[in-house]
Amino acid sequence: MLEARLEQANVLKKVVDAIKDLVQDCNFDCNDSGIALQAMDNSHVALVSMMLKAEAFSPYRCDRNIALGVNLSSLTRVLRAAQNEDILTVKADDAADALNLVFESSENDRISEYDLKLMDIDQEHLGIPETEYAATVSMPSSEFRRICTDLMAMSDSVTLDASKDGIKFSSAGDIGNGSVTLRSHTNMDKPELNVNIELTEPVSLTFSLKYLVNFCKASALSPHVKVCLSNEVPLLVEYNLSGTSYLRFYLAPKIGDEES
Amino acid sequence: MLEARLEQANVLKKVVDAIKDLVQDCNFDCNDSGIALQAMDNSHVALVSMMLKAEAFSPYRCDRNIALGVNLSSLTRVLRAAQNEDILTVKADDAADALNLVFESSENDRISEYDLKLMDIDQEHLGIPETEYAATVSMPSSEFRRICTDLMAMSDSVTLDASKDGIKFSSAGDIGNGSVTLRSHTNMDKPELNVNIELTEPVSLTFSLKYLVNFCKASALSPHVKVCLSNEVPLLVEYNLSGTSYLRFYLAPKIGDEES
């Protein structure tokens, strides 16, 4: 059986909000190390990988491996019931046909309890190789979102050029062209604004902005985002959650002169 | 060639926001004295006239007269990329087919650059006669906006009566009538709240509130607004920008018992 208590129901809420447009149904794979989720979007261009480590919960108990097949849109509705500071406890029996969610708000002695029907989902579990990326850019997640939405005004795709000079996001469209260039910089006073670029080799790749903008819904989860690039390899966009938990998005580059 | 550096990208952003609902495409007429814009709204009821003097920029350079034909909705999208404290440099070659906009944020080493395609716009340039108005009312721009939006709740037109007693805004509609009367007054402590009415002759005119509310989008550009009235002549609503630069709106009065 699974029993996991999350101090901030908010975290799960934001995670689900950030991925529900990419994935309709998916398994939450629970074992003694934590709760993992991996799913491709419908068009098989993007992949979501979440890991909530056992340490993110207190307490956390999972006797044996369980795959909880959940419809994310249903889960969203249930999570909407969570107040901002609610404590969430999720429970499931080993052969459960439902996921039990309990929201507690110590403040006003309110307990909400939901049972969410589970479903069987066949899911190929993809081994994602740990890649050494040619370029790793760490930046404020709000800035990444800003850049993506700004360039969305020009085109539906963006080219990322990482070089020793910095990282350049550029888009060309009907009304004109646009680009945003960031350089590494460290601000002692406001470390949350830091931009850090690590580069072993210049990279130039083009991606669908629609997906990137979608990934940016996760911005609320972390003040920083890590963008990792290698030529001809899917982009990785990573948001760190508490501890070593994370939410990762992978996106295959657009190839050649491909349009749309 | 034109090259103009504006310390506050914000100013252009607000100007364009304030007029983009009235005018879709228009020319920015550049010469050595500054950048001017003049355009009628689609229904030819309102006229916008902007003048950004060369002194508002530093540096400012314009070798010869250029008319830059811009789609304001595209320009809005580009200006949305401007952070609040960004410095904006606009550039255009003499026979340019694109306007180049560069936003710099010294703080976080971010440079955004956009090329906006230009268009040819045939524009009758209207000589606007410098009129002596029968009544000139200067008031806080926020108060003018408040009055217009408040009266909007009653009707879609408003009658302005300027007399030696003050200025009265009144609206009559299905649910009832409303009016707001302002008198001249000077507040030493808070000069930004001053209301000043200069009058040579009583005036009574009726205008479309929809347009007035639209003009009020410019409120953010200046704490004061000047409203100038003469019988049977378009109303002038003027916002002063830095120095002698300005944004002016003209609106023809409604005649007789005209509805709509």
Next chain:
DNA sequence: TGGTCTTCAA
């Protein structure tokens, strides 16, 4: 497609 709601920037 409109209205409402949340979210984001100032």
Next chain:
DNA sequence: TTGAAGACCA
């Protein structure tokens, strides 16, 4: 804290 803009739902 407020207003505007985007997202969501009906």
